[in-house]
Amino acid sequence: MAPEEIRQAIIEILGDIAPDEDLTELNDVQSFRDQMELDSMDFLDIVMELRKRYRVQVPEEDYPQLASMESTVNYLIPRMADAPA
Amino acid sequence: MIANTRQSDLPDSMRVVITGIGLTAPIGNNLAELREGLLNGRSGVVPYEIRYFGKTLAGVCNFEVNRHQSRKDARRGTRAGSIGIYCANEAMQNSGIEWDQVDHSTVGVYVGVTEHGNVETENEVYQIKGYDYDTSFWSHHHNPRTVANNPAGEVALNMQITGPHYTIGAACAAGNAGMIQGMQMLQLGECDIAIAGGVSESIHTFGIFAGFASQGALASHADPAKASRPFDKGRNGIVVAEGGCLYILERLSDAKARNAKIYGEIVGHAINTDATDFVLPNPERQAQCMNKALGRAGLNAEQIDIVSTHATGTSNGDTLECVAVRAVFGKSERTFVNNAKSFIGHAMGAAGAIELAGNIASFEDRMIHPTINVDDLDPDCDIPGLVQNQPRETGQVDYILNNSFGMLGINSALIVKRFTD
Numbered sequence: 330m331a332p333e334e335i336r337q338a339i340i341e342i343l344g345d346i347a348p349d350e351d352l353t354e355l356n357d358v359q360s361f362r363d364q365m366e367l368d369s370m371d372f373l374d375i376v377m378e379l380r381k382r383y384r385v386q387v388p389e390e391d392y393p394q395l396a397s398m399e400s401t402v403n404y405l406i407p408r409m410a411d412a413p414a
Numbered sequence: 415m416i417a418n419t420r421q422s423d424l425p426d427s428m429r430v431v432i433t434g435i436g437l438t439a440p441i442g443n444n445l446a447e448l449r450e451g452l453l454n455g456r457s458g459v460v461p462y463e464i465r466y467f468g469k470t471l472a473g474v475c476n477f478e479v480n481r482h483q484s485r486k487d488a489r490r491g492t493r494a495g496s497i498g499i500y501c502a503n504e505a506m507q508n509s510g511i512e513w514d515q516v517d518h519s520t521v522g523v524y525v526g527v528t529e530h531g532n533v534e535t536e537n538e539v540y541q542i543k544g545y546d547y548d549t550s551f552w553s554h555h556h557n558p559r560t561v562a563n564n565p566a567g568e569v570a571l572n573m574q575i576t577g578p579h580y581t582i583g584a585a586c587a588a589g590n591a592g593m594i595q596g597m598q599m600l601q602l603g604e605c606d607i608a609i610a611g612g613v614s615e616s617i618h619t620f621g622i623f624a625g626f627a628s629q630g631a632l633a634s635h636a637d638p639a640k641a642s643r644p645f646d647k648g649r650n651g652i653v654v655a656e657g658g659c660l661y662i663l664e665r666l667s668d669a670k671a672r673n674a675k676i677y678g679e680i681v682g683h684a685i686n687t688d689a690t691d692f693v694l695p696n697p698e699r700q701a702q703c704m705n706k707a708l709g710r711a712g713l714n715a716e717q718i719d720i721v722s723t724h725a726t727g728t729s730n731g732d733t734l735e736c737v738a739v740r741a742v743f744g745k746s747e748r749t750f751v752n753n754a755k756s757f758i759g760h761a762m763g764a765a766g767a768i769e770l771a772g773n774i775a776s777f778e779d780r781m782i783h784p785t786i787n788v789d790d791l792d793p794d795c796d797i798p799g800l801v802q803n804q805p806r807e808t809g810q811v812d813y814i815l816n817n818s819f820g821m822l823g824i825n826s827a828l829i830v831k832r833f834t835d
Contacts, residue, residue, distance in 0.1 A: 348485040370490070373554045381551060 420712035434509025434662030440473035452783035457639035473655025473759030493615035495568030522605030526588030526612030531560035585820025589766025611767035613658035643787035644725035653759030659767035682711025688823025700738035753785035766818030
């Protein structure tokens with residue numbers, strides 16, 4: 330997957346777990362939690378959906394890497410390189 | 415020792431009244447819609463399909479989930495939670511209580527459930543099957559969804575209620591049991607406003623359909639509207655339904671102080687146990703339960719205008735309840751007997767609460783809704799006063815006795831009086 334496709338995949342996951350949020354104006358460098366109502370259980374949903382949809386395992390020590398869109402995409406680029414778009 | 419003081423002899427601070435009703439049922443999403451359906455013979459039973467079990471029939475609710483709940487919370491929670499949230503908010507609005515002015519720590523939530531957690535567990539097992547049963551795909555939402563207090567807890571979270579909340583597990587007597595719990599907590603001073611009744615999400619578990627089918631107790635009929643037919647010779651079982659009904663209960667003194675509309679007063683109640691069988695009812699105990707409620711209310715059978723039966727459409731269950739009703743009310747010339755499951759199916763933990771609501775409207779419109787689908791009355795169910803197929807007009811309705819019974823031999827009877835000071 331190319332970085333832009335990974336970003337779109339994350340947007341789709343966020344759209345499913347936070348359907349009341351408007352994601353069109355999401356700032357990629359700002360943390361998700363500063364822009365959206367996301368608690369720890371929602372965050373675990375992101376991890377779970379990555380596992381289910383793309384078979385990406387995010388170990389707990391890497392959770393801080395998923396703080397913002399930019400850091401998430403950077404973290405996932407090598408891990409989703411082979412994922413079909 | 416069980417106190418036997420007549421409710422009407424108690425001071426206003428110990429008398430408990432109904433001041434708000436919120437409900438969703440297969441034939442309506444508020445009291446007016448439910449009542450219209452009950453007086454016009456409208457069935458809410460429809461074709462239904464569920465995984466593994468396949469095609470069957472059910473009573474399905476169609477309420478506006480997001481009227482009071484965000485889409486995110488609906489996704490995160492349970493169907494029972496969504497039903498509870500809808501009913502509780504509707505009831506609060508209906509009560510006229512200025513919710514913003516209420517100290518939320520003085521509110522208690524008491525929600526009756528037949529079962530809880532089957533739906534959510536089945537969903538998780540089904541979805542990890544797609545991952546070769548790898549439990550790392552099991553949702554972190556599973557535990558908060560399946561804890562037994564979930565439906566009441568979701569209501570509390572949604573409405574920011576910080577008083578007590580819990581569910582009352584009482585099989586299909588749960589709707590009455592929830593109301594009784596709410597009443598008692600008001601009398602004990604544990605809360606000032608009780609949100610009480612029952613909810614059911616049971617149509618979303620294939621297990622309940624499969625279980626009733628294996629038991630030979632699941633209804634089938636070519637015409638869905640004819641499938642739920644208590645007291646009819648051709649009855650062949652239960653139609654499972656979802657739904658909910660939560661009441662706002664207050665002490666009479668509080669209701670009077672705010673000039674509340676009072677739907678009725680709870681004047682008698684009883685819960686007892688058969689202790690005879692897992693499934694088969696015991697009419698002797700059911701009759702004792704009704705008599706105990708009458709005794710507490712200081713009433714005799716002739717004073718009850720409507721007996722709302724529990725009858726679910728099973729061969730044995732209906733016959734045995736009729737034995738009990740005949741034993742208590744057989745000599746009463748003024749008591750009408752009816753049934754709402756013939757319209758909506760069996761809403762399990764919500765049944766008693768919904769069925770009571772369907773009759774409470776009689777206090778105002780002086781009509782008795784019937785039991786429908788009695789095309790060929792079973793002689794064993796030919797009890798005096800049974801209102802069949804068409805509603806009946808009457809002069810005045812003062813007292814309703816609401817029966818709700820459940821597996822493991824739990825029986826409940828609740829008596830509600832048209833409010834007169």
